[in-house]
Amino acid sequence: MGPLHESDNNMPAQQPSGQPQSGSKIADDFDVILPGPMEVRRGSRLGDTRVRMVLPAKQPFHRLREGTLEATESVEVPEGRLQQAGYWLKRALIGVPIATARADQERLTKFKALAVLSSDAISSVAFATEAILINLVAAGTAALAWTLPISLVILALLVVVTLSYRQTIPAYPNGGGSYIVARENLGTLPGLVAAAALMIDYVLNVAVCVAAGVHNVISLFPSLQPYVIAMDLALVLIMTVLNLRGIRESGTIFALPTYFFIVSAFLLIGVGLTRAYVFNHQPLIGHFVPTVQAIEPLTIFILLRSFATGCSAMTGVEAISNGIPIFRKPETRNASITLTTMACILGALFLGITLLAMTYATQAEPSGNPTVIAKIASDVFAGPLVFLFPIFQLSVLGILTLSAETSYADFPRLASLLARDKFLPSMFSFRGDRLAFSSGIIALALLAGLLLVVFKGDTNALINLFAVGVFIAFTLSQSGMVVHWWRRRATHRGWRRSMIINGLGAVTTALVAIIVAIMKFMEGAWIVVILIPVMVWLFRSIAHHYHLVAQERTFDLPLRPQDIHHRVIIPIDRLDRATIQSLAYARSISDHVTAVHVDVDEERANQLRADWQRWQRYIPDDEGVNLLIIASPFRSLIRPLLAYIDVVHQRHPETVLTVVLPEFVVSHWWEYPLHNQTALRLKTSLLFRPGIAVLNLPQHLRTRMPSGAAHPPE
C-alpha cells in the first residue's frame, strides 16, 4: 500500500502526450509557492487553467521562467529574534547584500586599484633604503657609498620584473598570479609551491604592517603600551570588516592613505633635492662622515646581504597581476597601465629617497631609531617648512599600516582559486554578501591575529621571512611564462622577445631568491623553507580527499524507486497519540514497520504491551506494523537498539532500512536537558552506519492539531 495522492489543483495541468518534450518535465512550482490570494486565469489551451497569486508586499520569490524562481532579498531575513538581531548587526557592519549581477559595477577604477594593490609595494620605500644602509654600515661608514649602486641594481631588477609581469597580464586576463601561471605551465607542484609561498607572505604582511602601525602609535602615546595586542587585534578587526564590505568600498577607503603618502614622499624628494643641489650646491653624492668603524671588511658577502635586504622593496609588485579581476573593463589594459604606473612611482620614490639618504643622512649612524626616513624628513622640512614634518610622518604611518590591504585584496582571491581547484575547502570559493570572498578574508584575519597574539605584537622577527617567499613566487611565475611563450611559439608573433624578457626575469629573480634564502636562512627564512612543503602537502591532501569523494560518492540505494523495498524501525517508549502518529507515518512509507521498545522497566513494558493489543483492535486488518520488546538486563537503551538495527540491516540487504526517530523540539534551549537525549545519541551512532536512513519527526509542544485527524483510540 502506497501513499494515496489527492487531486491537487496546483499540480501542473499539462499531461504528458506520449513522447516527452524537452523541457516539459522541469517543474513549474511557481504557482505553488506564492502565498497570497488567488486569481484564476483561463489558459489558451484546454485544461491549461492557471491559478495566479496576487502578490503581497514582500514576496519571497519571483518567477524567472518555467521551473526557475528567483529569491528576493526578503528571504534573506531569518526568523527568530536572536537571529534577526544578528542579521541586522551584520547589515549595519558590512552593508546590504549585493546581487551577483552587479559584480561588474563593484570593480575598481585604475585610480583605486592602484591604491589597493600597490600600497604594499610603495610602502616598502619607507624602509628599503634604510635596510641597505644598516647592512652596509657593518663594513664601516665608507661602505655606505655602495648604497647607490645596490639601489640601481634593485631598480634594474624592478624594471625586469615589471616588464615580465606586463607580459603575464594579457596572457592571463583572469588573474595571472604565480599560482596560475606556474600551475598551467610548470605543473601542479610548482603552482602549489608558489601559492604556499604567497599565502605565507600575505599573512606575514598583515601581521607585520598592523604591528608596525600600532608600534608607531604607541611611540606617540606610551601609556597605551599594555594594550598593544588588543589594539593589534582591533586594527585587524577593523580592516576585516572594511574588506567584508566589498572591494569597492575598501578601495575607496584605502585610496586616501596611499595617495597621501605618494604626494608627501614626492614633496619630500622635490624639496630635499632642490635644497641640496639648487640652493646648497652639494655634490650629487655626499661624503659619509666616518663616524662608525668597520667591524668586518667590505666583502661581496656584505654587498649581497645588503642587496638581499634591499629587495624588500620588491614585495607586492606581483599583486596587480594577481588581482586583474578587480579592475574595470578592459581589465588587462587597465591592469597593465596600473602596473607601469606603480613601477614608475615605486622606482622614482626609491631612487629619490636613496639619493636623499646619501645627501642628508651622511653624518648619522643608521641604527633604525630614529628611522633614516624620519631623519631625512626632519632635515629637509627644516626652517619655514617644519610644519610639513609631522604631516609626512603621519603619511608614513598611514601607508605602513594600511599596506596590509594588499594582502586583504589578494589572499582571499588566491584562496578562491585554490578552492576552485579543490586544494582548499570549497567555502573559500564562495562570495559573501558583498561579493568579497568572505571566508578568505576571515581566514587571513584569524591567521594574522594568531601571529600577533603568539608574537605579542612584536613581529620584527617575521620581516626576514618575507623576501624568500616573494622571490620564489617571482621565479616560478617567470619560469612559467618562459614555458608559456615556448608553447605558443607557432602562433604568437614576437614569442622570442617575450621569452627573453621573462627568461631574464626568471634568472634574475631566481638568483635573488637564492641569495635571499642563503643570507637570511638563519634569521628565519628556514621557517618558510619548512612551511612551504607542509602547506603543499596539505593542499594535495585536501585535493586527494575531494577527488575520492567525487569518485566514490554513492548511496547504498537502488537507482529506481520501484527497486526500493522499505523496512522501518521505530523506537517507541509508550503508546500515546504521538506514537500512533509516528507509526502512521512509518506505515505510510513501508509495509514492514517494527516498533521496538527497549524494556528497562518491566512495568512500563507490560503497560505498552497491553496498550498495543488494545490499539490493534482499531486496525484489525493491518499486518504491516509489529511490536518488538527487547529486554535490556543492563538497563542500556541505545546499545540493544543499535544491535537490533544492525542485525536487521545485515540480514536484509535487499531492503532499505529507515529508522524513524521522533525528536522532541522544545521552546527554549534550557528545556533540552529535561528530555532524554536518547534520540540524539541514537542519531549520532546511526550517522556512522552506511545505508541506514534516519528520519526525524520533530515533535513540538502546543502545535496546532492537523485538520481532519481521527480521534485517538482512547
Next chain:
Amino acid sequence: MGPLHESDNNMPAQQPSGQPQSGSKIADDFDVILPGPMEVRRGSRLGDTRVRMVLPAKQPFHRLREGTLEATESVEVPEGRLQQAGYWLKRALIGVPIATARADQERLTKFKALAVLSSDAISSVAFATEAILINLVAAGTAALAWTLPISLVILALLVVVTLSYRQTIPAYPNGGGSYIVARENLGTLPGLVAAAALMIDYVLNVAVCVAAGVHNVISLFPSLQPYVIAMDLALVLIMTVLNLRGIRESGTIFALPTYFFIVSAFLLIGVGLTRAYVFNHQPLIGHFVPTVQAIEPLTIFILLRSFATGCSAMTGVEAISNGIPIFRKPETRNASITLTTMACILGALFLGITLLAMTYATQAEPSGNPTVIAKIASDVFAGPLVFLFPIFQLSVLGILTLSAETSYADFPRLASLLARDKFLPSMFSFRGDRLAFSSGIIALALLAGLLLVVFKGDTNALINLFAVGVFIAFTLSQSGMVVHWWRRRATHRGWRRSMIINGLGAVTTALVAIIVAIMKFMEGAWIVVILIPVMVWLFRSIAHHYHLVAQERTFDLPLRPQDIHHRVIIPIDRLDRATIQSLAYARSISDHVTAVHVDVDEERANQLRADWQRWQRYIPDDEGVNLLIIASPFRSLIRPLLAYIDVVHQRHPETVLTVVLPEFVVSHWWEYPLHNQTALRLKTSLLFRPGIAVLNLPQHLRTRMPSGAAHPPE
C-alpha cells in the same frame, strides 16, 4: 504507487484468519534478527514452518517469548576503536555491568549499611563537643561547665529524633526520607522544601569532608600545599568512581574507616575515663582553670548559640530512613535495628568525649588548633600507650573524609525520587551499569567539585550552612508523621502514642531549626534560606514542563497511514549517481517530489538543467519528480531553501512535508570542514519548524555497491 514488497522468507508465516487473535499481532521478529546459519523446523500446524538460527558464540539477543527478546551482554560493547577503548576503561574503573534481576543481591547487610549511612553522623562526634566549648569560652572559662548540660540536651534531642524516625521506617518501607513523608502528608511544597534542604546539605557535606581530609593531610605534608585543589578533586573523583561501582562495593570499602573510628573512639573513652576516675580519682567534672577571661557575660544567647553549634552532632541521623531500600530484606526491621544501633553509638561517643573534654581539656583554651579531640587523645594516650595516639588521629582523619559517603549514598537516591516525580530530569531515575544512580552520583561530584574550586579548598565558611537544612528536614518529616498518624487514627492501634512521639520530635526540631537559623543567620545560614526557595522553584518549573509535555505531546500528523499524503523536497547540487539514488528514495515515499537547486553559479545550474533533461529520458512515464531551480542573487544557499520549504508547508497543510537531506559521512573527523555544512545548517533550521520531517540519507565513501542496482544513466 507505493513501494513494492518482495516475497520475504522471514516474514511471519501465519496469515491472519479473519478475526485478529489477541496477542497474535505482537511481532515475532526473533528469527529475523539472529545472524548465523539457519535450521528449518516444521511447526505443528500447516504453514507454521520456522527458520531457526544456529547461534554463534556471541549472540546479541535471545528469545524470552513471542515478541520479546532479551539483549545479552555482548550488545553492550560498542563499535569503533575509540569507543571500545572507552568501554573497556569504564569496565576497568567501575566493573562489569550488573543485571537488574540481581538488584536484591546488591543490597547491604546491617553491618555495612551502618558504615555507609552512619559515617556522617558518627564523624560529627569528632568536632561537636569542640564546637560547644568554643562558643562557651566567649563567656570565660567558667562558662565551660555548661558543656555537660548542653550535651545532655542534645542527647535528649537525639533520643527524640531517633524514636521519631523508628516510627517513620515501618510506615515508609520504600525510603521514608523527609521528602517522601512531607510530600505525602503535608503536600508537595513542604516535600520540595525538605528535598531542597537535604540536597544542599548533601553537597555541602561532600565539599566540607573532602576539604577537611585534604587539609589534614597537608598539615602532615606542608609541601603539598600548592596542590590542595587538585587533591580535593582527585579525592572527589576517587569517591565518585568507587560509588559508581555500586552500593555493595562501596559499602565494603567504606566499612573499614567507620568501624576503625568507632573502635578507636571507644578505646579512647574507655582508657581516658579509667585513667581519670579509677587511677587518678579525679572528680567527675574537672574544674576549669580560668585561663581565659570572659569577653561577654554568660547569657541565654551564648547558651543557645553553643547548643545550635553542638547540634551539628545530629546531622546525618536521618540518612538511614532515607536509605531503607539499600538494606537486605527484611528492610524495615534491619533499618530500625541499624538506626537504634547508630543512635546508641553516637550518643555514647558524644557523651564520652564530652566527659573526657571536661576532665582532660580543662587547662587549655579551646581554640580549634590543635583540636580538642587531639588534645584529649594526646593526654589519654600518654606513657606506655603513646603509640595509640597516631593511630587514633588516623582514624579521625579517615572518618572525617569518608563521611562524605553518606551523601553519596543518599543524594542520588533522593534525586531519583525527585526524578520519578518529575521534579528533576528523568536521567536521575535511571540506574547505571552497577545499579547505582549514576547521574545523581556524578551530579553530586560536580556540584561538590565546583564548591571546592570556588572556595579554593577552604570550605570552613560552609560549615555554618549545614544545620539549618538538617533541622528543616527533621521538622518537616516529623510534622508529616504527625499528620500520617492522625489520618490513620481509625485503623492504627496506638496512633496516639506514635503521634505524641512524632509531635514531640516535630516541636523540638522546629525549635532547634529556628534557634540555629537565627544564631547562624549572619554566618551563612541566609544562603540556605535563599537557596531553598530557588531550588523549589526549579523543581516546580521542571515538573510544570514535563506536565505540559505529557499533555501536549503531539505531531502535526494524521493518526492513520491512509490519511497521510506525502510531499518530498530534496535539495540537490548536481545530478550524479548519488543524487539519482536519493531521488529514487524520495520517489518511493511520495508521488510528489520536488528537487530544488539553489542557483548561485549559473553555469552549474545550466549543467544541472541539461543533465536533468537527459536523465528524464530514462524515466519517461514518471510525473512525480520535478526540478525547481531557485536563483539566489545574493548567493545564500540556506535562506531561499527555507523560504521555499515554508511556503510549500504553509500552502499544503493537508500533506506531510518531508525534506530529504543527503548527508556526507566522512571517514575522519578532520575531513568534515572539507564539506559544505549546508545540510547540517539546513537541518538545524528545520528542527525548529513544526511538522516538517527531515530524512537524512547518510552517504559514505567506499561503501559497497547495492546488489542489483541499475547502472547510472551515463
